[in-house]
Amino acid sequence: MPMSDTRAIRFGSWSRQFAGTPWRRALAVFVLAGLVGIMGLVIGAVKLSPLALLDAMAHPDSQAGLIALQLRLPRLLLALLCGGTLAVSGWIFQQVMRNALASPDTLGVTSGASAAAVAYLSYLAADWGTTGLPLAAMGGALAVIAVVYALAWRSGTTPLRLILMGIGMAALCSAITTFILVSSPLTTTLSAYVWLTGSVYGANWVEVRQLALWCAGLAVLLVPLVRFALLAPLDDALAVGLGVRVQRTRALLTLVATLLAGVAIAWGGAMAFVGLVAPHIARQVTRAPGVAQLLTSAALGATIVMLADLVGRTLFLPLDLPAGIFVAAIGTPFFLALLLREAR
């Protein structure tokens, strides 16, 4: 990258250097996300032209306004938040674990949240309603990452040991999930199965507000930690030399990433494949690690889930299929192509 491409921004004593290319590419991805978002509002069983969409925004009580603002927008926002959050979580995990395999999936977070959520749906939902579901999912995610951490601890942790423990715990949790699914009556099995696939069907503004609040809170928590996430791929000894408290920041970042994945799974179901794919693609797009890459993965994650939901609810009309199905269908080919191109 030529030096002339970097710019410095200064406010008094505060200054930051920005490399141009990654940010320009990040911007392109954001534009793409915006386009997919607009498509998500326009396309559906009832098609709205972009002009009609503007009109609908202005008149929320009209029929088109109802469709756009009460049905499509909350669903779109939920997809956006879930995808973005999962991608950020995956990006942090991949940085901290120094491993392209790391993701909420491979560390057992998804399976833990799923097991807890399915247990809740099967045993408690009848008495307590579904309001406690997000809490159950997050509790499961935290419990599993705590166990993984404890198992991998031997006067400190290493990334690879964490991942291997994660794979073990993930298998254990999905076995528990399967068992609950098999032993509960068919009606709960069905709802639990759709939830496991990952779906933003029937999203409403209350859910969007709750998820947005969580995301905002976690984003605030993340800001002071980002610089450590950027240093995390360095060798432990080198990071210590730079003044990083390696074990403490690793634990903190793992906690934040787990919470991020936990909230996304709690409201959107187990579509965590995004957490593996989006950061990968982002790394290919922006090349240089940095904040631009983090934002790019968030935008890509959001794009993938929004697109998956769009495909799921329009391609097989009148069926409305869970977005989780198409997350893998859209993500995998891209992922494989990148993986093979990356060779040199």
Added chain:
Amino acid sequence: MSTRMRLLMLAALLLLCAATSLMAGAHWLSPVDIWHAVWMPSATNVEDLLIRTTRISRTVLAITVGASLAVAGGILQTLTHNPLASPGILGINAGALFVVVLIATFGGFGISWSPYAGAFLGAAVAAAIVWWLAMHRATSASPLRLILAGAALAALFSAFTQALLVIDQQGLDAALFWLAGSVSGRPLDTAWPLVVIAAIGLLLSAPLLRDLNVLSAGDTVAASVGVRLRRLQALAIGAIVLLAGASVALAGNIVFIGLIVPHIARRLLAADLRVWLPGAALLGAILTLGADIAARLLIQPGEIPIGVMTALIGAPLFIILVRRQRNAHV
């Protein structure tokens, strides 16, 4: 203890497990009953019927599936030089499962055995993709990348399977128990062709043992001492397709056997593949049988899917294995 002795002990343990498997269940039977059922069965004796219709077929299926998955996992780990490779992780099982569910959703085209043929088709397609990936310049150099590609493939196939089951909700209930992995309710008189195919897969891998053993020293070393790489890989992949396809068709999704058993076998027996791979077959059969016996006994009168049991047994084993590794990298 010599490795030969250990192998013999494993074989003895397998026989013991098989005998226990014939006796154990909601209704316990004595060795005398089994002797009676095997040698002088009568059509009116309840014990004889129980043994001949369910217990024997369960036992045979568990042994077949366990041995097949363990050998398939061991061969894959050797072929890809990757300790994490297994038919489950590389998406071969997921491919087989997807095609089975696909064909079953469309009513099997009116042919009763078509879902089983589908298992082999799915396993073959997935294995071909995995092989192509493993040969590809990008993935052959980096074991991690191959696992990554396999994991993505597995996610893709299971997403398709989920899609089918969400659309066809009637099929979900029937498919779920089997998806979880099960050797019950599949009598031998219809399942025997699959057992034969798995046995062919095992026999096919026997003459490959010597070359595979050389291959564990590396592709270049193997080629330089005269191993015909392409031919060996093609034959080994063929065996894997037969083994993985048959196990999925017989018992659905059984996890962890293909991944863990080869590691335990190497640790328990020897680094020589000609010793540990047959040992892995025995161990895989023992573990799967043990899982099936536990699955029958733990929550009576119900039953835990055997795939759940293998995970419940396999995951702690895996974790212990990783924790005991004093390797600096891990």
